[in-house]
Amino acid sequence: MGWDYKELKQLDHTHLWHPFAQMQEWMREELLIIERGEGSYLVDIHGRKYIDGVSSLWCNLYGHQRQELDEAIRNQLDRIAHTTFLGLSHVPGIKLAQKLTEIAPPGLQRVFYSDSGSTAVEVALKMAFQYWQLKGEKNRTRFASLAEAYHGDTVGAMSVGYSEVFHRFHRPLLFPALRISPPHVFRCLHKMSEQDALKAAIEEAEEQLSKERDSLAAFVMEPLMQGAAGMWSQPPGYVKSLSEICRRNRILLILDEVATGFGRTGRMFACEHEDVSPDLLCLGKGMTAGYLPLAATLATEEIFAAFLGEYKELKSFFHGHTYTGNPLGCSVALAGLDLFQKEKILEKMQPKIPYIKSRLERDFLPLAHVGDVRQCGFMVGIELVEEKVPLRKYPPEKRMANRVVLEARRRGVIVRPLGDVIVLMPPLTISADELKTLLDVTHESIRLASES
Numbered sequence: 001m002g003w004d005y006k007e008l009k010q011l012d013h014t015h016l017w018h019p020f021a022q023m024q025e026w027m028r029e030e031l032l033i034i035e036r037g038e039g040s041y042l043v044d045i046h047g048r049k050y051i052d053g054v055s056s057l058w059c060n061l062y063g064h065q066r067q068e069l070d071e072a073i074r075n076q077l078d079r080i081a082h083t084t085f086l087g088l089s090h091v092p093g094i095k096l097a098q099k100l101t102e103i104a105p106p107g108l109q110r111v112f113y114s115d116s117g118s119t120a121v122e123v124a125l126k127m128a129f130q131y132w133q134l135k136g137e138k139n140r141t142r143f144a145s146l147a148e149a150y151h152g153d154t155v156g157a158m159s160v161g162y163s164e165v166f167h168r169f170h171r172p173l174l175f176p177a178l179r180i181s182p183p184h185v186f187r188c189l190h191k192m193s194e195q196d197a198l199k200a201a202i203e204e205a206e207e208q209l210s211k212e213r214d215s216l217a218a219f220v221m222e223p224l225m226q227g228a229a230g231m232w233s234q235p236p237g238y239v240k241s242l243s244e245i246c247r248r249n250r251i252l253l254i255l256d257e258v259a260t261g262f263g264r265t266g267r268m269f270a271c272e273h274e275d276v277s278p279d280l281l282c283l284g285k286g287m288t289a290g291y292l293p294l295a296a297t298l299a300t301e302e303i304f305a306a307f308l309g310e311y312k313e314l315k316s317f318f319h320g321h322t323y324t325g326n327p328l329g330c331s332v333a334l335a336g337l338d339l340f341q342k343e344k345i346l347e348k349m350q351p352k353i354p355y356i357k358s359r360l361e362r363d364f365l366p367l368a369h370v371g372d373v374r375q376c377g378f379m380v381g382i383e384l385v386e387e388k389v390p391l392r393k394y395p396p397e398k399r400m401a402n403r404v405v406l407e408a409r410r411r412g413v414i415v416r417p418l419g420d421v422i423v424l425m426p427p428l429t430i431s432a433d434e435l436k437t438l439l440d441v442t443h444e445s446i447r448l449a450s451e452s
């Protein structure tokens with residue numbers, strides 16, 4: 001198409017600072033410049049096609065350039081691109097709120113918009129905090145969360161989602177949170193069976209949370225799968241037990257479904273698998289089908305009601321972002337949810353979930369350098385290890401996952417790892433053939449990178 005690769009690369013290297021990137025290495029590497037997308041594929045400026053194996057960072061649901069979604073944005077553009085939600089309302093914002101509360105777990109009736117997963121979490125934390133202040137339980141000022149949780153990169157989200165690698169320089173800036181060990185850690189550290197790990201994790205949560213019950217405002221967690229930790233899955237029953245511990249101790253439950261929401265796990269929301277309704281629910285990523293930055297925090301009427309009063313009491317939730325509830329974002333989110341129903345997305349995913357599972361167990365687990373495979377619906381983590389017995393991780397300088405990524409890229413597949421975990425998160429509408437190619441290429445790439 002007449003793009004000058006060299007020039008673009010040089011400009012990128014001169015002016016850009018990419019997220020989560022060691023820019024010194026970035027500048028030595030080939031640059032992949034995406035020019036467009038088609039269905040499950042990304043296309044670079046040379047016209048080469050790649051399967052989007054991580055849904056453009058976990059957010060694309062129905063593929064790229066979906067006509068219905070493109071049209072929804074164009075139609076909205078013909079009316080207005082943006083109008084504020086502060087002091088005014090608008091049609092797509094109202095309609096989307098109705099739709100979200102319809103599909104959300106019972107009890108969540110209020111929608112507060114923001115623009116990223118991180119801000120959805122910040123909003124939930126601030127709502128929970130202010131809720132208890134308004135209720136007169138002024139000592140409930142702390143938060144509990146899971147070890148190695150990830151809730152975003154803003155300061156509040158980092159505080160509850162601390163990761164040593166990501167956040168060590170900012171540690172003094174963060175507020176302390178009570179950390180609970182998730183079942184995955186027990187299993188890994190203590191080589192326990194899933195059932196024993198589940199039991200130990202629940203016992204620890206029970207003990208810690210009930211001990212701190214009077215000082216805790218809320219417990220926040222990613223249900224079923226801790227994504228950015230490296231796809232740490234939770235055995236059935238964990239979310240349910242934690243929700244009951246929270247209820248018993250009157251601690252608000254915040255579920256961060258930014259990654260797991262909108263069909264990722266094979267149900268609309270992960271908490272449905274466990275029949276759990278949180279007090280606050282954070283949504284982002286897939287909400288706009290991967291088109292525009294929009295997020296939402298859903299709250300119960302109980303929480304909402306605590307903020308009601310005369311203006312002069314100054315009990316309002318004084319929080320809002322400039323682009324809150326952006327109409328283009330709301331329009332495409334609505335069109336996406338229409339597609340979800342019309343195309344029976346969940347139904348069509350179902351046979352693909354056991355297919356992924358069988359491929360992981362049959363083909364990936366036996367590989368010499370695959371230590372573990374974890375899956376929940378269309379969320380997959382394949383953990384690479386230098387040695388299986390005794391378990392030994394790769395030294396970081398080997399950049400093994402990166403080698404796999406580059407092998408896959410040469411074969412027309414885009415994946416992005418988390419540490420030494422290869423993540424697969426295809427669009428929910430990926431075809432059976434494309435899914436097979438994604439798994440075949442990933443398998444081949446792991447074999448080539450790790451056995452050479």
Ligand SMILES: *Cc1c(COP(=O)(O)O)cnc(C)c1O
Pocket residue numbers: 115116117118119121150151152153222227228256257258259260284285
């Ligand atoms: C990605 C993610 C976030 C942060 O969302 P951003 O849109 O990147 O701010 C928060 N929580 C979870 C579970 C996530 O996966």
